[in-house]
Every structure is written in structure tokens, then in C-alpha cells.
Amino acid sequence: MLIPHANLCPFFVPTPSSLSYEDCKATADWLLTQTDMRPTVGIVCGSGLGGLADLLKDQVAFNYKDIPNFPQSTGHRPLSDPEGKLITLPMRIFKLLGVQTVVITNAAGGLNQDFKVGDIMIIKDHINLPGFAGNNPLVGPNDERFGVRFPCMSDAYDRDLQQLAMEVGQELGYGDFLKEGVYCVLGGPSFETIAECRMLHLLGVDAVGMSTVHEVIVARHCGMRVFALSLITNLAVTDYDSEEKANHEEVLQAGKQRAEQMERLVSSVALPERS
Numbered sequence: 001m002l003i004p005h006a007n008l009c010p011f012f013v014p015t016p017s018s019l020s021y022e023d024c025k026a027t028a029d030w031l032l033t034q035t036d037m038r039p040t041v042g043i044v045c046g047s048g049l050g051g052l053a054d055l056l057k058d059q060v061a062f063n064y065k066d067i068p069n070f071p072q073s074t075g076h077r078p079l080s081d082p083e084g085k086l087i088t089l090p091m092r093i094f095k096l097l098g099v100q101t102v103v104i105t106n107a108a109g110g111l112n113q114d115f116k117v118g119d120i121m122i123i124k125d126h127i128n129l130p131g132f133a134g135n136n137p138l139v140g141p142n143d144e145r146f147g148v149r150f151p152c153m154s155d156a157y158d159r160d161l162q163q164l165a166m167e168v169g170q171e172l173g174y175g176d177f178l179k180e181g182v183y184c185v186l187g188g189p190s191f192e193t194i195a196e197c198r199m200l201h202l203l204g205v206d207a208v209g210m211s212t213v214h215e216v217i218v219a220r221h222c223g224m225r226v227f228a229l230s231l232i233t234n235l236a237v238t239d240y241d242s243e244e245k246a247n248h249e250e251v252l253q254a255g256k257q258r259a260e261q262m263e264r265l266v267s268s269v270a271l272p273e274r275s
């Protein structure tokens with residue numbers, strides 16, 4: 001199953017009703033009545049990377065508005081938008097559909113000095129910076145039917161899938177632009193200041209973005225394997241003399257230029273029967 005993802009809403013505070021087991025089960029059960037397909041891989045597409053959907057054969061597509069309890073739209077939300085509470089709901093629906101592996105892609109700004117625009121970074125770990133201030137999607141009552149109260153995150157990103165992606169990437173001839181690193185999420189929607197980029201660099205962050213981490217936390221909470229890639233669409237500005245300015249058009253453009261390779265890598269790692 002494949003969906004586009006929403007940005008992190010920094011003031012996201014889940015309420016029991018927004019994430020109840022019963023809501024998710026009703027949604028999953030409805031989807032299962034609509035198709036004989038039983039997905040084992042769930043894919044969340046990042047900015048400019050929606051072309052992954054075209055790789056799927058025998059597609060069954062649903063309008064979000066027709067799916068019970070499903071967020072009506074995703075994408076860029078103002079901080080106060082209450083629908084932002086629902087960004088991780090699809091992970092729990094994936095789980096109840098039988099999905100075992102979640103693949104997430106995103107666009108990100110490169111902080112590692114060795115990174116170039118167009119590099120693909122296999123995410124090996126993350127920093128949930130908003131989480132330091134209590135912004136964690138698991139805040140609130142815990143439903144043990146999804147997972148434990150205090151889930152481990154030291155194994156958030158599946159190491160076997162990371163290694164497989166490195167090997168497959170080398171075989172595909174992607175060695176020059178395939179990297180690995182730590183992704184840090186910020187709330188957005190504004191891009192970072194120069195001082196913020198410098199701070200993130202000092203913290204050991206390789207790429208910065210506005211998504212993915214909350215989905216990863218919820219996916220791991222309910223026991224799915226996670227594989228995630230960042231496309232480096234721009235280089236974060238750390239120099240006050242620089243004329244560079246991050247902008248969304250540049251992000252989308254870089255996404256288009258590397259879309260084919262991203263799609264091939266994802267399909268080779270997660271959907272080997274399709275590649």
C-alpha cells in the first residue's frame with residue numbers, strides 16, 4: 001500500500017479518539033473488504049517522490065475521502081491544524097492490514113559536508129528534536145494492542161534492509177551518490193536559519209527535514225520493520241556569506257531529477273519481485 005506523507009505538525013498532541021484502535025481497525029477492515037490484495041509492504045512517498053506509485057502493478061486506488069476515519073488530505077499544514085493529529089494514523093492501518101515493512105522516503109537538506117544535491121541517504125538513525133520538548137506521537141494513553149508503553153528506538157531502522165540497500169545500490173551503479181546518515185526532523189514549515197543549521201551540524205546530523213520521524217516511531221511501536229531514504233535536494237546553508245536560499249521549488253526539482261533512481265532502489269529493496 002502506498003501513500004504520500006504529511007509534514008510534522010509541531011504542536012501535534014494525539015488524543016485517544018484520533019488514534020483509537022477501534023478507529024484504525026474499522027478503517028483497515030473496510031479496506032480489506034474492498035480488495036483481495038493483502039499488502040505486506042507499506043510505502044510513504046516524500047515530496048517530489050510520488051512516482052513510486054507508478055511502479056505498482058494491479059493497482060487499486062482509493063480517494064482518501066472514501067476511506068472511513070482517514071485524513072482527508074495530507075501535505076503542508078499550518079501548525080494549528082487539528083487534522084495534523086492524524087499524520088501517523090496510516091501506520092497503524094498498515095499494521096492492521098498485515099503490513100510487515102514500511103518504506104518511507106523524504107526530501108531533506110544536506111548538512112554532512114561530503115553530501116551533494118542528488119545524493120540518496122539511507123537513514124540509519126534519527127533525532128526527534130521536537131521530541132525533546134515532548135512532541136512524540138506516542139504521547140497520551142497507550143493501547144497495548146498496538147505496542148508497549150515505552151518502545152525501544154535504538155533499532156528503529158532495520159539494519160538488514162540498510163545493508164541490502166547498500167549492496168543493491170552498488171550493483172545498480174549508485175555508489176557515487178549513495179550515502180548513509182542521521183536524519184533530524186524539525187517542525188517546519190519554515191526552513192532553518194543559518195545558526196540552526198550550524199547547531200544541527202554540531203549535533204552530528206547529516207540531513208534535516210520536516211517529516212518521517214513520527215511515522216517511524218509509530219511504525220516501530222507496532223512492530224513493523226522500517227527502511228527510510230532521504231533524497232538530498234539542497235545543501236543546508238551554514239555560511240553567512242552564502243547567497244543560497246532554500247526553497248520548495250528547488251526541492252521538487254531535485255526530486256524529479258533523482259526520482260528514477262530512488263524508485264528503482266526502493267523497488268529493488270522492498271519489492272524485489274517488481275524490479
Ligand SMILES: O=P(O)(O)O[C@@H]1C[C@H](O)[C@@H](CO)O1
Nearest residue numbers: 046047106107210211248251
Ligand atoms: O518529503 P518531505 O515532505 O519531508 O519534504 C521536505 C519537507 C517539506 O515537505 C518540503 C520542503 O521543501 O520538503
